[in-house]
Amino acid sequence: MLIDSHxxxxxxxxxxxRDEVIHRAREAGVELMVNICDRVSNFPAVRAVAEAADIWCTVGTHPHEAKEDPALTPETLCALAGDPKVVGIGETGLDFHYDLSPRDVQAKVFRAHVEAARRMGLPLVVHTREADEVMGDILEEEYARAPFRMLMHCYTSGAELAARAAALGAWFSVSGIATFRTAEDVRAIIRDMPADRIIVETDCPYLAPVPYRGRRNEPAYLPHVLxxxxxxxxxxxxxAEGRTQQAFFDLFDRIPRP
Known part of the structure; x- marks a missing residue:
């Protein structure tokens, strides 16, 4: 089973x-997809896509959008996560590359997501860019309070943060970046990821893999990532297909196994 986790x-x-893109994904053998929420205010549009039987979704706010609702609470996230098609909390995290939201707001909103994931028993979908030390500190602090499951999505950060997250039991997802000519540092980390906690994603419409780099990405390109x-x-x-399938269902355990 090919699964596009993001x-x-x-x-x-x-x-x-949209319908044609979903059809091409199915034709390419992608049997399941998780549609990722970019901000809570956009959840209705995210959830609408998940009306299809083979598409699930998450709820959360990307760090770029954290400024939209600095007072976002775990209660708000948990209420939306009660929907049976919601299988994860996020995408959330820290992005100090673009700094489209203030860093303190990003951290506060991220911690609200952690608490929601903890309460709901759902995996936390983590975005992190150029925030390795702060991200590692927050993950370790929060995990010490009470455990939660996490996915380091589209991982491109450093080896030290990867090791810190892996020590907390994190899963990692591999994207089309692994195919980029200049991404040898990313490939080096992929070689060391925990073998039973690796899944794959496209992050479409972004990050199309070689040989489609520069085009709009879509789930039909997932075989190149795998x-x-x-x-x-x-x-x-x-x-690879069997290992990533097993790891996916171990993480996203609200989805029935085939």
Whole structure:
């Protein structure tokens, strides 16, 4: 089973041909997708895509959008996460590259998501960019308060943060970045990720893998990501597919296993 653990199919880039994109994904063998929420105010659009039987969703606010609701509470997130099609909390985290929201607001909103994930028993989908030390500190502080499951999505941060997150039991997802010519540092970290906690994603419409780099990404391109993962880990394609499927259902356990 091919599973795209991180799609943004509600994005405006798909407004003209969303149904066709979903059809191409199925034709390419992608049997399940998780549509990721970019901000709580946009949850209705995110959830609408998940009306399809093979698409699930999350609820949360990306760090870029944290300024939209600095007072976001775990209670608000938990109420929306009661929807049976919601399988995770996020995408949330810290992004100190663009700083589109104040850093203190990002951290406060991120901690609200952590608490919601903890209360709901759902995985936390973590975005982190150029915030390794602060992210590691927050994850360790929060985990010490009470455990929660986390996914370091589209991981491109450093080896030290990867090790700190792995020590807390984190899962990691591999994206099309692994295929980029200049991404050897990312490939080095993928080679060391916990073998039983790796899943794959497209993060479409962003980060199209080679040979589609520069185009709009879509879930039908996921086989290229899986092939690169298999190459980097020395797995056959069937082994990579089986391992990532097992890891996905271990993490997103609200979704019934096939």
């Amino acid at each position: 799609v943004n199919l509600h994005a405006h880039q798909f407004d003209a041909d 092939a690169k993962l298999a190459e980097l880990r020395g797995w056959s394609l069937s082994e």
